[in-house]
Amino acid sequence: MITIRDIRKSFDERPVLRGVSIDVRDRETLVVLGRSGGGKSVMLKMILGLLRPDSGSISVDGIDVLSMTYPRLRELRFKFGFLFQGAALFDSLTVGENVALALRRGRAKDELELNESEIADRVSYSLEVVGLKNTERAMPANLSGGMKKRVGLARAIVPSPRYMLYDEPTTGLDMETADEINVLINDLRTKLGVTSIVVTHDIHSAFVVGDRFAILDGGITLTTGTRAEIESSTNEDVRKYISSSLSTSRTRLT
Ligand SMILES: Nc1ncnc2c1ncn2[C@@H]1O[C@H](COP(=O)(O)OP(=O)(O)OP(=O)(O)O)[C@@H](O)[C@H]1O
Ligand SMILES: [Mg+2]
Numbered sequence: 001m002i003t004i005r006d007i008r009k010s011f012d013e014r015p016v017l018r019g020v021s022i023d024v025r026d027r028e029t030l031v032v033l034g035r036s037g038g039g040k041s042v043m044l045k046m047i048l049g050l051l052r053p054d055s056g057s058i059s060v061d062g063i064d065v066l067s068m069t070y071p072r073l074r075e076l077r078f079k080f081g082f083l084f085q086g087a088a089l090f091d092s093l094t095v096g097e098n099v100a101l102a103l104r105r106g107r108a109k110d111e112l113e114l115n116e117s118e119i120a121d122r123v124s125y126s127l128e129v130v131g132l133k134n135t136e137r138a139m140p141a142n143l144s145g146g147m148k149k150r151v152g153l154a155r156a157i158v159p160s161p162r163y164m165l166y167d168e169p170t171t172g173l174d175m176e177t178a179d180e181i182n183v184l185i186n187d188l189r190t191k192l193g194v195t196s197i198v199v200t201h202d203i204h205s206a207f208v209v210g211d212r213f214a215i216l217d218g219g220i221t222l223t224t225g226t227r228a229e230i231e232s233s234t235n236e237d238v239r240k241y242i243s244s245s246l247s248t249s250r251t252r253l254t
Helices: 040-047 070-078 095-108 116-129 145-157 175-192 203-209 227-231 236-248
Strands: 002-011 014-024 029-034 055-060 080-083 163-167 195-200 212-217 220-225
Touching: 002 040, 014 029, 014 040, 029 040, 029 175, 029 203, 040 055, 040 163, 040 195, 070 080, 080 145, 095 116, 095 145, 116 145, 116 175, 145 175, 163 175, 175 195, 175 203, 195 203, 203 236, 212 227, 212 236, 220 227, 220 236, 227 236
Parallel strands: 014 220, 029 195, 029 212, 080 163, 163 195
Antiparallel strands: 002 014, 002 055, 212 220
């Protein structure tokens, strides 16, 4: 369970978040929708303690993130898999080495006592889960955008996280590849039983993967609810947000 209460953040006096509150229930996928520059990535970074809000509170499994000191924050981050906006792979490392990175960082601190063959097994399993079996030796430069996203996903799940944070998982992908990633997000939830937050401005993808939705607009949470609840909202700003996202997003032939 992740609880975000009334978080506020300004950069150089310019308010980005002006009171955002969101609850993420165990094993659900909550989608945060919002326009570009609205503070969605900032909010994800705050959950991991990578950025601090000016005020408000954030807790994970009932524990206050903002008062955690560094060793506790490290432990917290091990509970999370993070798919960064952009694939952010290291081009000089193989696919297998990229995926193993998350485990080696842990091993250095003896937080996960894994030997090389256990690391290789977990890397191989994670690649298999994302549909990239036996690609350990490939170099990122030779992969398509969709495959890079999958490697990013494999790297996120390799430490067996309880929580997954996806920052714009389908942005920049063609429609077919985006659909494949959405299927994978749903698969990971079933296979690994993770609790997820997906940040996106792609409302079609949102409806494919989300159980509940929060719309961030003007620095506040305009609304939170199921698809039926947000689509039947009588709030004028919510209705405007949904109709403008539907009209400016991709049109489907099916
Ligand atoms: N570390 C930082 N220092 C200063 N300004 C920042 C910092 N991080 C984010 N911002 C600003 O905060 C605003 C919100 O950024 P953020 O990246 O969270 O938006 P977003 O909703 O994720 O947008 P997008 O959909 O384009 O990814 C932007 O104007 C950005 O320039
Ligand atoms: Mg962002």
